[in-house]
Amino acid sequence: MSQKNKIRILIAKPGLDGHDRGAKYVARALRDAGYEVIYTGIRQTPEAIVTIALQEDVQFVGLSLLSGAHNELFPRVVKLLREADAGDIVVFGGGIIPDYDIPGLKEAGVQAVFPPGTPISAVVEFIESCSVAGVSS
Amino acid sequence: MSIQDERERWDREVVQPVLAKQQERSGGDLQTSSGIPLERVFGPDNLDTGEGATAAGDATARDYMEKLGFPGEYPFTRGVQPTMYRGRHWTMRQYAGFGSATETNERFRYLLDAGQTGLSVAFDLPTQIGYDSDHSLCLGEVGKVGVAVDSLADMELLFNAIPLDQVSTSMTINAPAAILLAMYIVVAEKQGATRGALRGTIQNDILKEYIARGTFMFPPAPSMRLITNTFEFCTRELPKWNSISISGYHIREAGATAPQEVAFTLADAIAYVDAAVKAGLGVDAFAGRLSFFFSAGSDLLEEVAKFRAARRMWAAILRDRYGSRSAKSQAMRFHAQTSGAMLTAQQPDNNVVRVALHALAAVLGGAQSLHTNSRDEALSLPTEESVQIALRTQQIIALESGVANTVDPLGGSYAVEALTDEVERQAREYLAKIESDGGMVRAIENGFPQREIEDAAYRYQREIESKDRLVVGLNCHTRESSNACFDVMRHDPRVHDAQIERLKKVRAERDNAAVQRELNRLRQAANEDGADMMEPIIECVRQYGTLGEISQVLRDVFGEHRQHIGM
Numbered sequence A: 001m002s003q004k005n006k007i008r009i010l011i012a013k014p015g016l017d018g019h020d021r022g023a024k025y026v027a028r029a030l031r032d033a034g035y036e037v038i039y040t041g042i043r044q045t046p047e048a049i050v051t052i053a054l055q056e057d058v059q060f061v062g063l064s065l066l067s068g069a070h071n072e073l074f075p076r077v078v079k080l081l082r083e084a085d086a087g088d089i090v091v092f093g094g095g096i097i098p099d100y101d102i103p104g105l106k107e108a109g110v111q112a113v114f115p116p117g118t119p120i121s122a123v124v125e126f127i128e129s130c131s132v133a134g135v136s137s
Numbered sequence B: 001m002s003i004q005d006e007r008e009r010w011d012r013e014v015v016q017p018v019l020a021k022q023q024e025r026s027g028g029d030l031q032t033s034s035g036i037p038l039e040r041v042f043g044p045d046n047l048d049t050g051e052g053a054t055a056a057g058d059a060t061a062r063d064y065m066e067k068l069g070f071p072g073e074y075p076f077t078r079g080v081q082p083t084m085y086r087g088r089h090w091t092m093r094q095y096a097g098f099g100s101a102t103e104t105n106e107r108f109r110y111l112l113d114a115g116q117t118g119l120s121v122a123f124d125l126p127t128q129i130g131y132d133s134d135h136s137l138c139l140g141e142v143g144k145v146g147v148a149v150d151s152l153a154d155m156e157l158l159f160n161a162i163p164l165d166q167v168s169t170s171m172t173i174n175a176p177a178a179i180l181l182a183m184y185i186v187v188a189e190k191q192g193a194t195r196g197a198l199r200g201t202i203q204n205d206i207l208k209e210y211i212a213r214g215t216f217m218f219p220p221a222p223s224m225r226l227i228t229n230t231f232e233f234c235t236r237e238l239p240k241w242n243s244i245s246i247s248g249y250h251i252r253e254a255g256a257t258a259p260q261e262v263a264f265t266l267a268d269a270i271a272y273v274d275a276a277v278k279a280g281l282g283v284d285a286f287a288g289r290l291s292f293f294f295s296a297g298s299d300l301l302e303e304v305a306k307f308r309a310a311r312r313m314w315a316a317i318l319r320d321r322y323g324s325r326s327a328k329s330q331a332m333r334f335h336a337q338t339s340g341a342m343l344t345a346q347q348p349d350n351n352v353v354r355v356a357l358h359a360l361a362a363v364l365g366g367a368q369s370l371h372t373n374s375r376d377e378a379l380s381l382p383t384e385e386s387v388q389i390a391l392r393t394q395q396i397i398a399l400e401s402g403v404a405n406t407v408d409p410l411g412g413s414y415a416v417e418a419l420t421d422e423v424e425r426q427a428r429e430y431l432a433k434i435e436s437d438g439g440m441v442r443a444i445e446n447g448f449p450q451r452e453i454e455d456a457a458y459r460y461q462r463e464i465e466s467k468d469r470l471v472v473g474l475n476c477h478t479r480e481s482s483n484a485c486f487d488v489m490r491h492d493p494r495v496h497d498a499q500i501e502r503l504k505k506v507r508a509e510r511d512n513a514a515v516q517r518e519l520n521r522l523r524q525a526a527n528e529d530g531a532d533m534m535e536p537i538i539e540c541v542r543q544y545g546t547l548g549e550i551s552q553v554l555r556d557v558f559g560e561h562r563q564h565i566g567m
Helices: A021-032 A048-055 A069-083 A099-107 A120-136 B002-020 B055-067 B103-114 B152-158 B177-191 B205-215 B222-238 B249-253 B258-278 B283-289 B302-323 B348-362 B384-399 B414-436 B438-447 B450-466 B494-509 B512-528 B534-542 B547-558
Strands: A010-013 A037-039 A061-065 A090-095 A113-114 B119-122 B168-172 B199-202 B245-246 B292-295 B334-340 B367-369
Touching: A010 A048, A010 B302, A021 A037, A021 A061, A021 A120, A021 B152, A037 B168, A048 A061, A048 A069, A061 A120, A061 B119, A061 B249, A090 A120, A090 B438, A099 A113, A099 B292, A113 A120, A113 B450, B002 B055, B055 B367, B103 B119, B103 B384, B152 B494, B168 B177, B177 B199, B177 B222, B177 B534, B177 B547, B199 B245, B205 B245, B205 B249, B205 B258, B205 B348, B205 B450, B222 B245, B222 B258, B222 B283, B222 B438, B222 B534, B222 B547, B245 B258, B245 B494, B249 B292, B249 B494, B258 B283, B258 B292, B258 B302, B258 B334, B258 B367, B258 B414, B258 B450, B283 B292, B283 B302, B292 B348, B302 B348, B302 B414, B302 B494, B334 B348, B348 B384, B414 B450, B438 B450, B512 B534, B512 B547, B534 B547
Parallel strands: A010 A037, A010 A061, A061 A090, A090 A113, B119 B168, B168 B199, B245 B292, B292 B334, B334 B367
Antiparallel strands: none
């Protein structure tokens, strides 16, 4: 099985959006699934998110946004992580993200986007698949 | 006492004065589609039970009058107005706003032409949090979830060619509500309207921002002072304006149960009334201008019960806790919006049906105004076509369903009455706990309502995952690739640049010395505890001081709130 007890995940809310029901649910459900999860709270800048990710030594950053600013904010988190030599941290996202924006986000380095209604098992599967890939490489 | 006697008294004392001002539709001759006449409101006295005026009948009558009564009088369980939708349908008010003020102005005029009867402004997040569009924290947010308003110049465009003394306008604005209200007033004055003619609502409900919605700016104490200021100002200057819309909507959308929605909303309301009374306002001088805002979701019977329980509780709180003697104060008027959280991104056309159910619950529950969500709101902002279906949904309920032709049609249903009692019982338990823990402001600072809502949201989502709770298209009756079967609205990226150009132009062309002078006056007022801030804000706005500049003055004086993270 995986090394769940060692996987650390930051769930973060970039931008000015206050809708945190989804982010809190994902944070808590991932914790219940056995991961170590840190939640930033709302209204964080990309800079603050990257700082916390580095301080907390996480392997994953999950970004949640419902305000429509994902095209600006998600890629910026990826870029700042890379600039901080932490490009190995896996960034994924969720929220109100129209289908047509997903290819652009993936191109910018967001590795998965989970639309509304995604079961938590899909997020766990994604985390496990990345972790296995990371271990074998 | 008999219910028949009470009905006659009610008709004389409550109904006739209202009919003298406004006749019912069809002259009151309202019938079912098969021609069966409909009573204004049905009661136990309309059923042929064969019971006479026995002792048991007497007790029943007392019980009925105490818990339900007739609409338009205490305890208002059955409605705030004696004729309700027989006199006039609810206000159909679609929340709208996106991109630039000019675009939103076009959508407003489209909605008014389509038969909408009130405006409801959605502002973008920078506006809601008091930042100008060029602030570094606003990356990607300008014009996204609503219209960007930086200064009076934007507000002038937003209401261009809409006579503000003839529409009623609701503004979803909280932390900087005083500033946006000031802009509205100045635009109206420039149109030639008087303050006294303005009708509308500012949301102005900061406590639920800390609990659930997130667009707070200042800590609770100065926020409560600003709100009390707006109460005083509206009482004095804007007699037809609702100075607050105390909102359960966002609490529910964040995952609260129906009793929690009622309890936390009423606890917030009590905190506002306490603050205003403490500042020296008489309760009946302002309580009639307090309005409420609730969510309308899919569980039809529970939702109807919730609205009725909330009305009954508010009336009792006003009368018994504050000694209110005014029916206008005791009557809980509310806006309802259909639930966004219950819409699915999967098979989004199904949302049309959900919205119809939600809207029906709001109407059966006696809402004064209603926003119906559009089918595509789990995907993006709604298209014009989707908005039209949402508005048509309300019109079909109003004109075809017949539920608007008799007041509180579900009143007396065993199920609905029992649920009304139970929602009230559970909500009262919460209120008692909050009271004994030192009131709602303290409860929020301790994170109590936040934790309760989080737990309820977690349980709800777990039930969906385990399929103990079924949602069609989501965890049952699913199909592959089921979303985005129609065009969704796309955001125009040029909005951001154009907005910043206009902001620069405003800053360049205004009288900057006058702006500084008025900002300094505001700073002085803010520093003086108990001083009025509304008039200084109006003067700042008049000189084209920006939202960000005015907010910064207040941030300097009041400081900024940081979120309590429970997890």
